[in-house]
Amino acid sequence: MEGPASMFRKFSYKETKKATNNFNTIIGQGGFGTVYKAQFSDGFVAAVKRMDKVSEQAEDDFCREIELVERLHHRHLVSPRGFCVNSRER
Numbered sequence: 001m002e003g004p005a006s007m008f009r010k011f012s013y014k015e016t017k018k019a020t021n022n023f024n025t026i027i028g029q030g031g032f033g034t035v036y037k038a039q040f041s042d043g044f045v046a047a048v049k050r051m052d053k054v055s056e057q058a059e060d061d062f063c064r065e066i067e068l069v070e071r072l073h074h075r076h077l078v079s080p081r082g083f084c085v086n087s088r089e090r
């Protein structure tokens, strides 16, 4: 059952910045972004992946990743929670 707590949704940049404590704790580095630890105001702990730069290619990659992870549900994978789109931030 999909309750509101597990819904894939849009996060504001403001709440993402707050949850990561202004992108303070790095937990990994990927091909097109840095991954940070985040704790949201409801207490939920998550990994936030922040794109290094926005380009047309990066925008395509971003859209493809969002479309993919939204449909990925497996007991051996972390649950995707949502995405954030701000003027220059993904």
Ligand SMILES: Nc1ncnc2c1ncn2[C@@H]1O[C@H](COP(=O)(O)OP(=O)(O)OP(=O)(O)O)[C@@H](O)[C@H]1O
Residues within 6 Å of the ligand: 027, 028, 029, 030, 031, 032, 033, 035, 046, 047, 049, 078
């Ligand atoms: N949910 C998570 N929990 C803990 N660490 C994570 C999580 N997601 C990502 N990481 C860390 O961040 C790193 C980069 O993640 P990312 O998804 O960007 O990597 P990738 O898929 O290996 O790279 P690419 O972007 O090239 O596909 C991972 O290798 C891991 O160390």
